[in-house]
Amino acid sequence: MALAGDMAKGRLAIIAGSGLLPSHVATAARQAGENPFIVALKDEADRSWEGFDHAVIGVGDFAALNRIFASNGIDRVVMSGAVRRRPEWREVRPTLKTLVKLPSTIRTLLAGGDDTVLRMVITLIEENGRRVVGAHEIAPDLLASVGPLGALQPSADDTKDIIRAAEAADALGRLDVGQGSVSVGGRIVALEGVEGTDSMLERVANLRSAGRISARRRGVLVKLCKPQQDIRADLPSIGISTIENLRQAGLAGVAVEAGRSLILERDAVIKAADEAGIFVCGLDRGLRSWGLA
């Protein structure tokens, strides 16, 4: 995190997908004295980047990415935000180096698990001489810490649900499928696939109102980093919308992995969670305790 030393060498680029994270990272980078260049991904980045030097490129357009890096003196790159679409074959514009590796590289980009794809992108960027750094290295305040964040703590029943959901999320992560899982009264009711956390919580709300999940047991959401994932990309994150969706799904709270998850708009999250009677909790990795024992 010795940014000052790095700054002498070159400029920071932030590759921006969808969601709030890219803005938070960009703001944090400025506060740390950086002058970030934003590479917004077409059809993914969903905010205006007025006020920042920026360019828009298609997902999979490595040729454009390298041109931008070269012409702006970029030496470090942060990947932030969600990338929901995978590029279609015709959209991948390889550089010479990626061409050498065809077709396995391209096949991975089109159809690998999220984690596989992100590792591949990191490799492609680093092979061209830039260093990929994690969003949490630029904005360390976003990292979740161990223990309750707001006024509420998980109850004994919630703790059982946390352990059960963590077990399921861990298995899910090992399969490179997703990061989130919901347990209600000891029963796993939903696992997160491509749809993402918000859609999964919507599903839980619907199952609840259809009477297919107990109305008397609240339950919890757990989000974990995939065991094998590169933490420089795609750390689990929660924000205001997570709290609102938890409320609508009737859940008691959310537990995220401490040190490997991001909490966006922390103050607003705490306020919303306290008002809704929802706990937000950081879990210590180490399956034996999860910081709960």
Place this chain on the structure above:
Amino acid sequence: MALAGDMAKGRLAIIAGSGLLPSHVATAARQAGENPFIVALKDEADRSWEGFDHAVIGVGDFAALNRIFASNGIDRVVMSGAVRRRPEWREVRPTLKTLVKLPSTIRTLLAGGDDTVLRMVITLIEENGRRVVGAHEIAPDLLASVGPLGALQPSADDTKDIIRAAEAADALGRLDVGQGSVSVGGRIVALEGVEGTDSMLERVANLRSAGRISARRRGVLVKLCKPQQDIRADLPSIGISTIENLRQAGLAGVAVEAGRSLILERDAVIKAADEAGIFVCGLDRGLRSWGLA
């Protein structure tokens, strides 16, 4: 499956949840010379049982279930169809024997994984002197066999998806979460939770039309029996609606576990699958080959 011998002893009861399976089992039972008594579960069973001796009871009403068994000379019980709702606490009417085990029994019924709950129900029935038999013992023609069912076979790409989805479904089953998984181009895009296969396929269709799943790779659904489950309850099953949902989700086909999955309306399923260009395939258990090597 020596039904003739059993028949001398007593009558067969079919506990009927939702879906088509209970009808198929009841018809098959009659064809085998049985005179089944149908116990339709309130708010679950979704067809008329005119033409069969039947009664309707609430899910969790063990007292009523035992009265019905006793007054109709029931000695064997088949559990068939889906039970989507879990009983709420006030709906569980225990018998004396279940009362002895409170509160752990009740807690399991209210909130255990599906498999845990079904084992518990089987134990409760068998403790009262009846034998629980599998739907496939009454209607063995419903069981899936190894290999393609209709005109189409999985391609090489489909086979890779089958292996990937089978791996995920196996992990899902070990967690007692669900039986189904969808892989598209080697990437797991959805796992089945409480929502069931039809809802999961609807989700895949939506993700596909939103461009979040490749439009150029078809993908497959795999349904497996949970490794630890009692095969007398809740075998994975597919029917006409599965084929229609596969088509809408743009999937190439479905693979189910041979010998431990049920195919309802087999002729109609084959016809619909052939017309839609969809394969239906039985997999040999034994993760090494899945009958594909």
